Amino acid sequence: MAAKRVGTQDKRPHRKAAPVPSAQEPRLSLERIVATAVELLDAEGVEGLKMRRLADRLGSGAMSLYWHVANKEEVFDLALDSVLEYRGSSQMIESPDWRQAVFHILEDWRASMLRHPWSASLLPRRALGSNILGRLELLGRVLSTAGVEEADLNGAIWSLWNYVMGATITRANFVLSDEDMLAGQQRLAHLSAEYPTIGRARLLLDNDWDGVFRKGLEFLLDGIVPSR
Amino acid sequence: MAAKRVGTQDKRPHRKAAPVPSAQEPRLSLERIVATAVELLDAEGVEGLKMRRLADRLGSGAMSLYWHVANKEEVFDLALDSVLEYRGSSQMIESPDWRQAVFHILEDWRASMLRHPWSASLLPRRALGSNILGRLELLGRVLSTAGVEEADLNGAIWSLWNYVMGATITRANFVLSDEDMLAGQQRLAHLSAEYPTIGRARLLLDNDWDGVFRKGLEFLLDGIVPSR
């Protein structure tokens, strides 16, 4: 199990700071590799990302990748961080309504991960890249201005992190095709005998993911931020 | 990405209901395989589980496993479900104090997963086995008696699921050796320039995981269960 690190090191031989204009563009570049990796991950999922297939899509030999990245792990780290880049305007975040700002931050984060369903499950296992650290920094700032004491800030951020990650990982893994849906329904009907409460709640069937997410978030915020 | 199913099917050729006493014990058994898989997973993590290594530990050829299980996926499913078996007494759960009962259910669930750090990350991706369904059924029952309306039960269960899963997955992946700890500390010190709020909150450093977990859970329950 890879130990958790914070941030990503650049262990490549040497990288020029700015590309010399006279030099011809290399066929491969970190940016192209990462963008293509994201495409491939979106299309085929985590286990669909293979170095040879990635190289194929890029029109290069499999081994060419290894000049740009150290290994497959680094491809995952880079793809993950790229997907977590904040692309919205900063308007919402500077809203005087802190509650609205927190909702925007967390829902945008969640939406970014759901756009790339492989990303959420990956995030807790990998080093925290700069884009996610930026989002957490922003969250901390808003919570601070909302009145969360410095001593409680760590706990507040982690509570929200835990909730967002749990909700998103669960949602992202719950991609049911219609046939799966049907099969699950039949199975649950059968299971209702053994699990009556779950059956009555129609668990796994009528899941209003977004509604549940917002509601739980309200509850957490009510508790985290002292006076309302 | 494997689609989510509910429950696990038994596709093995034929299984006798009760072992004929006169027949000699087979060298392998599902139980031994699963128990050994859990051992191996505990020792080496998800990527450490290999069919050949598992067979080695069992003192058999690699291919012998395939008479008992369909494939590696099934080994994961079975190991996961076995780890989620409830081993406590049912006393706590029948406590008249529903809040205490919910806490016991969720903390025992969380503890079971933390005892096998590979399990939490696996759970949302796999079919729900009978042991986890049993825990959810129990949770639903307690929430019901606590006064949660039937229409809100689905949302209540999922809110808690999301929170527990997020907290546990994050915690389980955060196993820092001392050197990692030190490296992270230095890195964060360096990062404090870019992320001052995070730095001040000592995020990633002073994490009182259990305390944060309980606190957030209190907040959620305050919101989920109407009158206190």
Added chain:
DNA sequence: ACCTGAACACCGTTCAAGT
């Protein structure tokens, strides 16, 4: 600096065969 093919050391699993 950047890219390549051959080759190695694995993996999960199929198959045909043993007892």
Added chain:
DNA sequence: ACCTGAACACCGTTCAAGT
């Protein structure tokens, strides 16, 4: 019913070499 070894079709990555 239960177990096995040989073999196949992959994988990630090392290496020595090309331009």
